[in-house]
Amino acid sequence: xxxxxxxxxxxxxxxxxxxxxxxxxxxxxxxxxxxxxxxxxxxxxxxxxxxxxxxxxxxxxxxxxxxxxxxxxxxxxxxxxxxxxxxxxxxxxxxxxxxxxxxxxxxxxxxxxxxxxxxxxxxxxxxxxxxxxxxxxxxxxxxxxxxxxxxxxxxxxxxxxxxxxxxxxxxxxxxxxxxxxxxxxxxxxxxxxxxxxxxxxxxxxxxxxxxxxxxxxxxxxxxxxxxxxxxxxxxxxxxxxxxxxxxxxxxxxxxxxxxx
Amino acid sequence: xxxxxxxxxxxxxxxxxxxxxxxxxxxxxxxxxxxxxxxxxxxxxxxxxxxxxxxxxxxxxxxxxxxxxxxxxxxxxxxxxxxxxxxxxxxxxxxxxxxxxxxxxxxxxxxxxxxxxxxxxxxxxxxxxxxxxxxxxxxxxxxxxxxxxxxxxxxxxxxxxxxxxxxxxxxxxxxxxxxxxxxxxxxxxxxxxxxxxxxxxxxxxxxxxxxxxxxxxxxxxxxxxxxxxxxxxxxxxxxxxxxxxxxxxxxxx
Numbered sequence: 001x002x003x004x005x006x007x008x009x010x011x012x013x014x015x016x017x018x019x020x021x022x023x024x025x026x027x028x029x030x031x032x033x034x035x036x037x038x039x040x041x042x043x044x045x046x047x048x049x050x051x052x053x054x055x056x057x058x059x060x061x062x063x064x065x066x067x068x069x070x071x072x073x074x075x076x077x078x079x080x081x082x083x084x085x086x087x088x089x090x091x092x093x094x095x096x097x098x099x100x101x102x103x104x105x106x107x108x109x110x111x112x113x114x115x116x117x118x119x120x121x122x123x124x125x126x127x128x129x130x131x132x133x134x135x136x137x138x139x140x141x142x143x144x145x146x147x148x149x150x151x152x153x154x155x156x157x158x159x160x161x162x163x164x165x166x167x168x169x170x171x172x173x174x175x176x177x178x179x180x181x182x183x184x185x186x187x188x189x190x191x192x193x194x195x196x197x198x199x200x201x202x203x204x205x206x207x208x209x210x211x212x213x214x215x216x217x218x219x220x221x222x223x224x225x226x227x228x229x230x231x232x233x234x235x236x237x238x239x240x241x242x243x244x245x246x247x248x249x250x251x252x253x254x255x256x257x258x259x260x
Numbered sequence: 261x262x263x264x265x266x267x268x269x270x271x272x273x274x275x276x277x278x279x280x281x282x283x284x285x286x287x288x289x290x291x292x293x294x295x296x297x298x299x300x301x302x303x304x305x306x307x308x309x310x311x312x313x314x315x316x317x318x319x320x321x322x323x324x325x326x327x328x329x330x331x332x333x334x335x336x337x338x339x340x341x342x343x344x345x346x347x348x349x350x351x352x353x354x355x356x357x358x359x360x361x362x363x364x365x366x367x368x369x370x371x372x373x374x375x376x377x378x379x380x381x382x383x384x385x386x387x388x389x390x391x392x393x394x395x396x397x398x399x400x401x402x403x404x405x406x407x408x409x410x411x412x413x414x415x416x417x418x419x420x421x422x423x424x425x426x427x428x429x430x431x432x433x434x435x436x437x438x439x440x441x442x443x444x445x446x447x448x449x450x451x452x453x454x455x456x457x458x459x460x461x462x463x464x465x466x467x468x469x470x471x472x473x474x475x476x477x478x479x480x481x482x483x484x485x486x487x488x489x490x491x492x493x494x495x496x497x498x499x500x501x502x503x504x505x506x507x508x509x510x511x512x513x
Contacts, residue, residue, distance in 0.1 A: 023354070040373065099270030100277065106489030108448040110364075110455070111463065111482055114470030119294070127285040185405050193362040194452075201364065201456055202467065207366060213456065216368030224372070235360035 039219040050252040051229065058223075062230050065208040068124055072131020073192035077185060080136045084143025088177065089169055098144065105141060109133040110198050114237050117203030127199040127207065134195035135188035142184035146177025182246035189238050197231065268343030296476040302481060304476040312465070316484045319462040322378055322427035323488070326385020327446035333386060334393025334442070335435070341394075342401040343423065359391050371457040373476045385449035389442040396438035401442055436500040446499055451485065460486075 004046050024044045031043040038046070051058070087094045087101075112133065116126040150173060185244065200209025208231045215224035278298045285297035292300055305312065341348040363384055370380035380441070404426055404445050456461025462485050469477035 012349070015350055018485060019350055019354055086510075095266055095269040096273045100273050102493065103274075103490060106444055106493045107482060107486040108444070108451045108489065110448055110452050111466050113455070114467050115475075115478060115482070118470055118473075118475070123390065125267050143339045190360055192361065194364045197362050198364040198452055198455070212368050216372050219372070221372070228361070229368065231365055232357060234363040235362055236357050239356065239360045 015145075039221055042221050042225065045148065047222055047229070048227045049087060051226040054226075058196075058226055058230060061206055061208050061211050062227070062234060063117070064206050065127075065193070065200065065231065066234055068127040068200075068207065069192040069196040072128045072133075072196060073135045073189055075128070076132040076135030076192065077139055080139025080184075080188075081143055082183065084140045084147075084177070085174070087140070087144045088147030088173055094144070101137075101140060105137045109137070109195065113199050113202050116199070123204045123206065124201050127196045127209075130195035130199040131192040132195075134191035138184040138187045139181065142180040143177050146180030147173045150176055175245060179246075179250045182242070182250055186242045186246065189242050190235060193231070193235050193238070197244045268490055271340055280345055293473055293475050300476050301479045304480040305483060308477060308480060312480060312484055315462050315465050315481070316488065318460050318486070319447075319454065320382040320488055321384060322450045322454075322461065323443075323447045323492070326382045326450060327389050329382065330386045330389025330442055330446055331393050331439075334438075336398055337390070338394045338397030338401065339423070342398055342427075343419070348398070357393070358387075363387050363449060364456075367453050367456050370453070376457050376459055378458075381450045381453040381461065384453040385446040388449035389446040392438040392441035392445065393435070396434040397431055398469035400434030401427045403434075404430050433500075436496070436502075439496040440493060440500055442487055443496050447485075447489055447492060 027041075027044045031041050051168065083097075087098060109130065113126065113130055116129050120126050134193050154172060155168065158172055163171070197207070197209035197212070200207035201213045204210045208227050212224055212231075215221070215227065282299060285295055296304070341351065366387065367380060370383045374380050374383070401423070408426050409422055412426060417425070434499055450461065451463040451466075454461035455467045458464045462481050465481040466478050466485070469471045469475070469481060
């Protein structure tokens with residue numbers, strides 16, 4: 001049983017590697033056979049060579065961006081979770097704040113970047129705030145939705161047993177909203193990286209966003225693609241991490257999957 | 261009755277927010293270049309209505325094209341991946357990687373390949389809009405009740421027929437739920453691309469007015485954007501309520 005599981009896992013890993021390898025070969029062939037000039041699409045072998053050769057120059061900016069995104073994500077999650085609980089707990093909060101929240105939710109937060117840059121400063125502060133804003137909203141909305149979609153029968157049953165509003169909230173509503181929260185956290189993680197990089201494109205001298213845009217304008221595609229690959233790796237790792245946390249904490253929400 | 265009360269609450273909140281904003285700006289003597297009050301923004305909206313309308317229409321056009329293409333790509337890919345499940349297994353890591361990649365860093369690549377303007381905006385919108393559609397289509401198709409499938413199979417239905425007769429209807433609520441994310445996502449894609457790689461559209465207006473310190477114009481641009489965003493969300497939510505209202509059972513603590 002364990003062995004079969006392991007074999008299954010191994011074959012999946014090989015499949016994954018194979019797909020990426022195939023994609024790399026296709027890229028290489030496309031660039032070489034059609035003789036696409038390097039300033040448009042450099043062959044992947046050149047990009048990887050550049051990446052390995054000058055990772056010491058590339059990595060610091062990746063870490064700066066990661067730091068900004070994570071700080072924003074952390075703050076956005078804490079605020080989002082607290083507000084989500086408040087909205088779920090109190091009808092008064094919900095009725096008065098939720099429409100406003102939806103209105104704010106539907107503005108692309110990315111559009112506020114120039115304003116944030118003007119109001120605060122250059123560099124880290126606007127990037128963190130943008131990351132905070134992009135991660136805050138999915139968390140609030142999903143946490144609230146999680147509480148709003150409670151099974152009425154469950155609530156009624158707990159009421160019959162004499163549960164107070166507070167106990168209902170802590171014992172039923174919060175656990176029920178957790179899968180929604182963690183689903184939002186995964187979206188928020190990706191969103192935080194988008195927010196941070198975008199803010200760097202408009203108002204920063206460091207970070208992947210700034211470097212990528214500069215590289216594109218200067219037709220330095222080796223640098224451009226290296227940064228895109230690195231930030232892609234970072235975001236995949238972040239996503240995996242959040243998925244693992246999700247599976248560990250709200251494993252019970254995935255029970256039904258075993259039957260598929 | 262309940263609906264009117266909710267609407268009233270929303271209206272009161274918005275009025276209070278706007279009024280306190282105006283009071284804050286007036287009483288605090290805050291300059292327009294830092295934070296314009298709602299009346300100043302309204303005046304700017306009116307005086308710049310023609311260019312703002314033009315840029316809004318450009319953004320709306322790009323968003324709708326990007327959204328539509330994103331839905332097509334998402335639905336087709338979703339059906340294909342469910343029909344040939346080995347393909348799903350094989351492509352899953354690649355799709356996850358694509359999903360995770362911050363789309364903002366892809367805009368410079370689109371810019372490099374296709375130049376300024378509409379093409380990178382639409383490409384960015386597609387890349388953001390098709391993911392929620394894809395995941396929800398797959399979730400919808402996989403959540404078909406197995407008894408249904410067994411019944412149809414017993415009656416001699418082919419795989420394609422089952423997909424068409426049960427799969428698609430079962431998927432509709434999921435699809436409409438996905439519209440609620442995909443619409444705003446398409447708008448985000450367009451705006452991000454316009455901020456970096458365009459010379460028209462609302463994203464460009466916002467960045468440009470920031471660069472020349474015309475903050476009231478920037479707020480007017482954001483207001484237009486908000487209007488488009490709310491409209492998109494509202495249209496999607498309307499369709500969702502119509503076709504998937506059973507998901508909201510209205511339980512309250």
